[in-house]
Amino acid sequence: MTEHKIETPKERQNRHKAMEAAAVLEKIKHDFKEPPKAMDYFYDLHERVHCKHEALHSDKAKVGTMCIQVPSEIIYALDAVPLRLCNGFYADDEIGSDFLPSKSCPLVKATIGQFASNNFSDKPDIVISPTTCDQKAKSGAIIENMGFEVYDMEFPRTKESHESREYWRRSVRKFTKDLSENLNTKLSKKKLKDAIKKVGYAQHLYHKLNILRKDNNSPILGKDMFLVTNAFFFDKIDNWIEAVEALANECEQRVKDEISVASKRSPRIVYTGSPPIFPNLKIPLLIELSDAIIVADETCSSNRMFNDMVSVDEWFVNDMVDSIADRYLKGCTCPIFTKNEDRKRRILDLVRDYNADGVIYQAFAGCQVYEMEQRSVLEAMERAGVPILYLETDYSPSHLGQLTTRIEAFVESLKNRKRRQ
Amino acid sequence: MKRIRDFINNADIRRFRFWLQLLFFVLFIYGGYFAVNLGNSIPVFSCGYDKAVGGMCYFLPLQHQLARPLDVLLSAASISVLIGFVTFLLWFIVFNKAWCGYACPLGTMQDWITGLRKKMGIRYSTYTQPQFDTLKKIKYIMLAIVILAPMGVGMGLLGGEWRTAFCEICPSRMITPLFVGDVSQWSLDFSTKTAMILTTLGLIFTGLFLIGSFFKKRFFCFFCPMSAMHYIFSDGALLKLKKDGDKCTKCGDCYNVCDMQIKDIADDVKSTNILRDDCIFCMKCVAACPEDDALHVDILNMKLFTSTKGGFAKRMEMDRLEKKDD
Incomplete structure (x- = not known):
């Protein structure tokens, strides 16, 4: 007789998450013109981690990070792995709703939801919470109450002044010292230098891929790029590098052979706003299913994470730490900063550089800073004559019809505009 | 063409700079031995107190010229002053401030001291922004000394020892001749009170130069009147x-x-x-x-x-x- 087992809540949650992930992966794999072969690694990786809940880092100390501002170079140099905990699962979002006000950001709710259910394939040993936006800053304390070790990393909300630079540098120095004590590992000059170069190389590869996206024969779709950059949240960096090397080579060949994943008439889109994090690739998928192509993005799950690189003048530990600190503050275009001319300039530069036809701006309902910045960005785009569509969404699978209509109409108008030119 | 451009844009600029600096150093400091003479309107601190100088810092002749009595200075006899100035401008206009980064012997010496510090594994120091904003103004005061002190002598307001007042306090006067084995500048001039004060200041600044540039990259350049002078004309430069x-x-x-x-x-x-x-x-x-x-x-x-x-x-x-x- 077969033994009957009742599904535990954890198993149930995992089943739900696996279903969610599998559905999106199916779409990504099969609903589009042939993706590069090298993408198989990433499809497989996301399946292993998000459907089968495989642990990747059982042999190493794991440092959870709540935002991109936590310097991964330092974590790698201390022989640990950084795991970005920003979460894209609707199943977790629903659990997190119990802990936060109803109008909170779905990303924060989903992140808290995962902690609440204490359901990790790679459970972080310590969680680093930079004081970026209000919701994330306050989540740190909520997570701590759930029994996790949380380290608050102070982050300034302005970045222009000399004081903010000094403040953040001090904050990173302190973080380096504290984490080194926490992990009981000493930071050496050589290890830090190697870590900077390794992360720098990963960034270099990302840039290499991006440069190929400037070509009129787009070798890769935006939804695939989001999977690649999302994988950097949790993958083993060496494997990631190897896979992206292969992907970049394949894309280079595609550009040479003039193989394009989109048609010549497909409008080219710059994507900005709240970060699409797997499996919440709702908007990117809708855009690309409407025959547009995302050629560039300005989000913290992708471009912002890779764009600015560390430069060091003298390779001493102190200088390296300070240089690393600068990279995470000065170039950052996160809307949490008081002023944000940089973000507008950045979007416009991407539009010009990638020869884009329009911008799509997604804000999560409840992500106040992105919602607040919407008007000024729209105004700046209008002044520059760049068409822009603003969308407010959350993680729920509803509203798809309405979103599809709006996106299709926008894409259609861009096509008309293109034809007239 | 694209190849050449890629080569330049990918170049290791540090190595290029090191060799160019060395070349200019030899040219300016030891040029005299090879009968090189690029005149005396050179827009860098290639010090005229160096007996083998291959091209002299413009400030030494400029100060001597400005110290003429006022009526001579404003007469046709000063056409040579004008020629000197035009020559200085012509040198400068082509390379702009690259003279500082690539050709100035005093700058090169500071980079070597920086190199020494790096070898010793000591970290550089920096100024805070407010300190920096204050310190950077000093170079204009220095420039005022270069121009006004000799003019004061010409007008009879100041004693003759003010003629080359800036040179007296410039660290280059003491350090550069050392490279050709000349230590005669390492002395205090007790002839008059002013001369004593100026040469003492010179000794202090030389000490500061050596210590400062060990800890702070290009320590002296913040105070350099030549740098201030460059900036006045830099808008017209080609580079x-x-x-x-x-x-x-x-x-x-x-x-x-x-x-x-x-x-x-x-x-x-x-x-x-x-x-x-x-x-x-x-x-x-x-x-x-x-x-x-x-x-x-x-x-x-x-x-x-x-x-x-x-x-x-x-x-x-x-x-x-x-x-x-x-």
């Missing part, structure tokens, strides 16, 4: 340091490597001409910029050296991964 603010992400990589701590290089996205009065035109910022064409060096509006993603990755050794055998 230019340009910035395309639209492409700048303000990441601060350029500011990070800047020996002169010029904040505008990273933060100013409006100016196209980004050369500031402290700049020594070493082009380290261009080499450290990871954005395509955000910073570039132009000659006659042609891009000579421009920042590229590829060049950055190559110089930072991020374009490949060192394979380890473990």
Whole structure:
């Protein structure tokens, strides 16, 4: 007789998450013109981690990070792995709703939801919470109450002044010292230098891929790029590098052979706003299913994470730490900063550089800073004559019809505009 | 053409700079031995107290000329003053402040002292922004001394020992001759009170120069009157340091490597001409910029050296991964 087992809540949650992930992966794999072969690694990786809940880092100390501002170079140099905990699962979002006000950001709710259910394939040993936006800053304390070790990393909300630079540098120095004590590992000059170069190389590869996206024969779709950059949240960096090397080579060949994943008439889109994090690739998928192509993005799950690189003048530990600190503050275009001319300039530069036809701006309902910045960005785009569509969404699978209509109409108008030119 | 451009943009500018600096050092300090004489209107501190100088710092003759009695200075006899000045401008106009970063012997010496510090594994120090904003004004006071002190002598307001007042306090007067084995400048002049004060100040500044440049990159250049003088004419120069603010992400990589701590290089996205009065035109910022064409060096509006993603990755050794055998 077969033994009957009742599904535990954890198993149930995992089943739900696996279903969610599998559905999106199916779409990504099969609903589009042939993706590069090298993408198989990433499809497989996301399946292993998000459907089968495989642990990747059982042999190493794991440092959870709540935002991109936590310097991964330092974590790698201390022989640990950084795991970005920003979460894209609707199943977790629903659990997190119990802990936060109803109008909170779905990303924060989903992140808290995962902690609440204490359901990790790679459970972080310590969680680093930079004081970026209000919701994330306050989540740190909520997570701590759930029994996790949380380290608050102070982050300034302005970045222009000399004081903010000094403040953040001090904050990173302190973080380096504290984490080194926490992990009981000493930071050496050589290890830090190697870590900077390794992360720098990963960034270099990302840039290499991006440069190929400037070509009129787009070798890769935006939804695939989001999977690649999302994988950097949790993958083993060496494997990631190897896979992206292969992907970049394949894309280079595609550009040479003039193989394009989109048609010549497909409008080219710059994507900005709240970060699409797997499996919440709702908007990117809708855009690309409407025959547009995302050629560039300005989000913290992708471009912002890779764009600015560390430069060091003298390779001493102190200088390296300070240089690393600068990279995470000065170039950052996160809307949490008081002023944000940089973000507008950045979007416009991407539009010009990638020869884009329009911008799509997604804000999560409840992500106040992105919602607040919407008007000024729209105004700046209008002044520059760049068409822009603003969308407010959350993680729920509803509203798809309405979103599809709006996106299709926008894409259609861009096509008309293109034809007239 | 594209090949040449890629070669330049990917170049290891440090090595290029090191050899060029060495060449100019030998030329200016030992040029006399090879019968090299580039005149005496050179826009860098190649000190005239060096007996083998291959081209003299413009300030020494300038001070002597300005110390003429006022009626002589304003007469046709001063056509030579004008010629000297025009020659200075002609030298300067071509290379702009690159004279500081690539040719100035006193600058080169500071870079060597920096090299020594690096070898010893000691970290450099920096000024805070407010300190920097105050200190950078000193060079204009120095420039005023260069011009006004000799004129005061000419007008009979100051004693003759003020004639070359700046040279008396300039560290180059004591240090440069050492390279040709001349220690005669290492003495105090007790002839008059003023001379004593000036030579004492000179000794103090020399000490400060040696200690300061060990801890602070290009310590003396913040105070250099030649740098101030350059800046007055730099808008007309052929070689230019340009910035395309639209492409700048303000990441601060350029500011990070800047020996002169010029904040505008990273933060100013409006100016196209980004050369500031402290700049020594070493082009380290261009080499450290990871954005395509955000910073570039132009000659006659042609891009000579421009920042590229590829060049950055190559110089930072991020374009490949060192394979380890473990």
